[in-house]
Amino acid sequence: MRDRMRVALFAAVLLNLTGGLSHCPLQVTTERLVVRHGDSYTVKCENSTGDALGNRMYIFWQVGRRQIPGGVWEVKNQTDWDLTRAECVARHTGIGECRKAVDVTLYKEPDQVLIQSVGHMGALIGDTEYHLQCDIPNVAPVRNLTVRWYQDGHPMADKGSLYLTGRPHEMLDFDISTPVNVSSNISVSFGRNQSRVQFTCEAELNLGQTDSLSNMSHSLNFSIQHKPSINSTKLQPKIPVFRGYPEELVCEADGNPAPDIHWFSQNGVLGSGGNLNVTEGGDYTCNATNVLGSNFYVVQVVLKEDYLPIIAGFVAVAVVIISIVFIFFYSLYYKNTKMRRYSLKNHKLNTENGNVAHNSLDLPIPLAKLH
Numbered sequence: 001m002r003d004r005m006r007v008a009l010f011a012a013v014l015l016n017l018t019g020g021l022s023h024c025p026l027q028v029t030t031e032r033l034v035v036r037h038g039d040s041y042t043v044k045c046e047n048s049t050g051d052a053l054g055n056r057m058y059i060f061w062q063v064g065r066r067q068i069p070g071g072v073w074e075v076k077n078q079t080d081w082d083l084t085r086a087e088c089v090a091r092h093t094g095i096g097e098c099r100k101a102v103d104v105t106l107y108k109e110p111d112q113v114l115i116q117s118v119g120h121m122g123a124l125i126g127d128t129e130y131h132l133q134c135d136i137p138n139v140a141p142v143r144n145l146t147v148r149w150y151q152d153g154h155p156m157a158d159k160g161s162l163y164l165t166g167r168p169h170e171m172l173d174f175d176i177s178t179p180v181n182v183s184s185n186i187s188v189s190f191g192r193n194q195s196r197v198q199f200t201c202e203a204e205l206n207l208g209q210t211d212s213l214s215n216m217s218h219s220l221n222f223s224i225q226h227k228p229s230i231n232s233t234k235l236q237p238k239i240p241v242f243r244g245y246p247e248e249l250v251c252e253a254d255g256n257p258a259p260d261i262h263w264f265s266q267n268g269v270l271g272s273g274g275n276l277n278v279t280e281g282g283d284y285t286c287n288a289t290n291v292l293g294s295n296f297y298v299v300q301v302v303l304k305e306d307y308l309p310i311i312a313g314f315v316a317v318a319v320v321i322i323s324i325v326f327i328f329f330y331s332l333y334y335k336n337t338k339m340r341r342y343s344l345k346n347h348k349l350n351t352e353n354g355n356v357a358h359n360s361l362d363l364p365i366p367l368a369k370l371h
C-alpha cells in the first residue's frame, strides 16, 4: 500500500518532468566532466535505484549509442574524441522518462610548444618586419586554446592568428574536438632603442577549471642590428670658424654593430673618430658606417677673419696716441705753470735769502768791524 503510494508519487513527479523537464530528481556527481585524454573516471547518478520503484524503474547511462545499465558510469582510459555528452536516464514504462545530462570535455595538452622565426636566421635588422610562428602540435580542444606571445617576458598586444599548421590561409574550424596541430603567427619589427629581444609563446587550455593548463615554448633570443644614424643635434649644417681658432666638430652616431665614424673633405679622409678640429673653410663630411650601411652628414665650414683683435689693436693705438697727445699738451702746460711758480718761489726765496743774507751779512760786518 505504502509502496503503491510512493510509486504513484514518483510517477506524478516524472509526468511533471516529461511535460516540463525542469525538475528532474536525478543527481549526477558532476554536470561538466573535464577529462584528460587517456584518463579514467567514474560518474554516479543518484536516486535512480530507489528500491521503492522496484523493477518498474529502469536506470541507465546513455553514452553515445551505448547504454550502460545502472547508476554508475565508469570509464577506463578515455580515448573517444566524439564523446561530448552523456546522459543518465530514468525510465518508467508507461509514465515516461527523466534525463540528466553530463557535458564531457576531453582534452589533450600539446606534445610541445615550439617557437621559430619564419624564413630567417641570425640577427634581425631594425625597422624590418619579421614573422614568428608558434607551433602547438596535438592539442585538443582547439576552441579552448589560447595562444599568448611574450616579448621580454611581457605579454604582447598582438595575439596572432590561429590556423592549422601549414595552412595559414584557411579558416580554422573551432568545433573540432579531436587533437589538431595548430600554429599562431605574428609579425614583429624593432625600433632603434632595442638591441636584443626575447620571445616566448604560451599555449593555454582554459577548460573552466580553477587552474588553467599552460605550456611555454623555450625562449627565442635575437640581437637586433641597426644602420648607423648620425645624431645631428650636435652638428650644424653651417658653422663659422675664425682664423687661428680651431673649431671642434663632434660627430656621434649610433648603430649596431657600433659604426665606424670618420670625417673627410675634398682632401680625403681626415683621421678616424668622430671629433675633428677644423681651421680651414670647406665642406666636411662625417661618414658613419657599419655592415648594414652608412649615414653621412655634411658641415659647411665658413672661415671668418677675426676682427676683434684688429679692432682692439686700433682702439689700443688710438688710446696710446690720445694719451701721448694729452701727455704732451699737459706736460707743456704743466711745465709752464711750474716754471712760473718756481720763478716766484725762487724770487721769494731770494728775497728771504737776501734778508738772511743781510742778517748773515750783518754778522760779518761786525766781524769785519772786529777786525
Ligand SMILES: *[C@@H]1O[C@H](CO)[C@@H](O)[C@H](O)[C@H]1NC(C)=O
Pocket: 025, 026, 027, 046, 047
Ligand atoms: C535521494 O534520496 C535520498 C534518500 O535516499 C534523499 O534524502 C535525497 O533527498 C534524494 N535526492 C534527490 C535529489 O531526490
Ligand SMILES: *[C@@H]1O[C@H](CO)[C@@H](O)[C@H](O)[C@H]1NC(C)=O
Pocket: 038, 039, 040, 076, 077
Ligand atoms: C590506462 O591508464 C592507466 C593510468 O591511468 C595506465 O597505467 C594504463 O597503462 C592505461 N591503459 C591503456 C590501455 O592505455
Ligand SMILES: *[C@@H]1O[C@H](CO)[C@@H](O)[C@H](O)[C@H]1NC(C)=O
Pocket: 137, 138, 179, 180, 181
Ligand atoms: C601533427 O603533426 C605530427 C608531426 O608533428 C604528425 O605526425 C600528425 O599527423 C599531425 N596531426 C594532424 C592531425 O595533422
Ligand SMILES: *[C@@H]1O[C@H](CO)[C@@H](O)[C@H](O)[C@H]1NC(C)=O
Pocket: 118, 131, 161, 168, 169, 185, 186
Ligand atoms: C601568418 O599569418 C598571416 C595571416 O594572419 C598569413 O597571411 C601569413 O602567410 C602567415 N605567415 C606564415 C609564414 O605562415
Ligand SMILES: *[C@@H]1O[C@H](CO)[C@@H](O)[C@H](O)[C@H]1NC(C)=O
Pocket: 191, 193, 194
Ligand atoms: C623603445 O621605445 C619605445 C617607444 O618608442 C618604448 O615603448 C619601448 O619600451 C622602448 N624599448 C626599450 C627596450 O627601451
Ligand SMILES: *[C@@H]1O[C@H](CO)[C@@H](O)[C@H](O)[C@H]1NC(C)=O
Pocket: 143, 144, 206, 207, 208, 209
Ligand atoms: C571551452 O569552449 C567551449 C566551447 O566554445 C565553451 O563553451 C567553454 O566556455 C570554453 N571553456 C572556457 C573555460 O572558456
Ligand SMILES: *[C@@H]1O[C@H](CO)[C@@H](O)[C@H](O)[C@H]1NC(C)=O
Pocket: 109, 110, 111, 112, 113, 212, 213, 214, 215
Ligand atoms: C604542459 O603543461 C602541463 C602542466 O600545465 C604539464 O603537465 C605538461 O608536462 C606540459 N607539457 C609539456 C610538453 O611540457
Ligand SMILES: *[C@@H]1O[C@H](CO)[C@@H](O)[C@H](O)[C@H]1NC(C)=O
Pocket: 198, 218, 219, 220, 221
Ligand atoms: C635567451 O636569453 C635569456 C636571458 O635574456 C636566457 O635566460 C635564455 O637562456 C636565452 N635563451 C636561449 C635559447 O639562448
Ligand SMILES: *[C@@H]1O[C@H](CO)[C@@H](O)[C@H](O)[C@H]1NC(C)=O
Pocket: 231, 232, 233, 234, 254
Ligand atoms: C643626440 O645627442 C643629444 C645630446 O647629447 C642627446 O640628448 C640625444 O639623446 C642624442 N640623440 C640620440 C638619438 O642619440
Ligand SMILES: *[C@@H]1O[C@H](CO)[C@@H](O)[C@H](O)[C@H]1NC(C)=O
Pocket: 246, 248, 275, 276, 277
Ligand atoms: C681639438 O683641440 C682641442 C683643444 O684645442 C683638443 O683638446 C682636442 O683633443 C682636439 N681634438 C682633436 C680631434 O684633435
Ligand SMILES: *[C@@H]1O[C@H](CO)[C@@H](O)[C@H](O)[C@H]1NC(C)=O
Pocket: 287, 288, 289, 294, 296
Ligand atoms: C661612407 O663610407 C662607406 C664605406 O666606406 C662608403 O661606402 C660610402 O660611400 C661613404 N659615404 C659617403 C657619402 O661618402
